[in-house]
Amino acid sequence: MPRRIWLVGLSGAGKSTIGPLLAGRLGYRYVDLDREVEELAGETIPHLFRVGGEAEFRRLEARAASRAARATDVIVATGGGWMARRDIDRTSGGRVRVWLRVRPETAIHRLSGEGAEVRPLLAGPDPAAALAALLAAREAAYAEAELVLETDGREPEDVVEVALRCLRRLAPRPPADREGTVEGTVEGTTEGPQES
Template sequence: MEGVPQRIWLVGLSGAGKSTVGPILARRLGYTFVDLDRLIEDLAGETIPRVFRTGGEAEFRRLEARAAARAAREMEVVVATGGGWMARRDIDRSSGGRVRVWLRVRPETAIHRLAGDGTEARPLLAGPDPGGALATLLAEREAAYAEAELTLDTDGREPEEVVEFVLERLRGLAARSDAGDTEEER
């Protein structure tokens, strides 16, 4: 699609739909899809839960920074970030050459979507109240997510609907001369 940014980064909580929407969006654009969590696992040679067990969150965040730097060099790419990537102040999150799309979701919806995965696959949600943990994470990260150039509520929307919205908004960004504005769809 002419004029569409060469790098599209999907951000938001676990369960927002980044890893579901990302491949569909990439396919529609003819882009490559990169899931930062899978790239982290490739770099580590082990699963994310194992990284957390052996090296803790600090090791995970180190690997996440490496994976993000690698993905940032790609062109014609849709990147699904981890839930905490956008809130990190120690890595480049600027929009230079990329558009960040916040797939906003209510914690209750995210927990429902994640029910089949189990919280062991998401170490920051392990514990007796994963819904409460997600609500806390959203409160901590919401201001960072709001820096995204595009925002879409994903509650009650099918992945194809989300992709259509993103494509429509990307066309709008491409047509505008001031691509630094934020667009929001509620």
């Protein structure tokens, strides 16, 4: 099993829900990069955006990511924009990146529930359009992940089961065994609901 698993994807993809469940199943530590940023800043992310702007948030996010990258046996839930950053190394440290793919309309539904925090980049008059634009801008970066999991129409526990199955199949094997790999064992493979 990979010892550093980083969850990537849009806000509303389920990273902060799947992460603790997956960590519990593996006996790993769970790290939420947004919460780490808040700890470094000593304030909430919405307040940080208001006071220091996105640039200050990104600076602290890079610090938090660097700290998390040194850990092992860890599940890291990244912010929605982390995977699209070109100013930090997103691939070092033996990480396996898992893209939790979600349709923008599903993400908006999840993010608009009672008690949900307003995400700074979605605080405008049309958050659905903003989220769709963010996905369009970030999709190519998300697609660099070693594993892609569909979350639409799945309960969190189901996503965790699929993740565990696919992560086990990502374990390194001798080069001679890599020919003819089955679905779910190579970079960029998508595992999602089967269509009839």
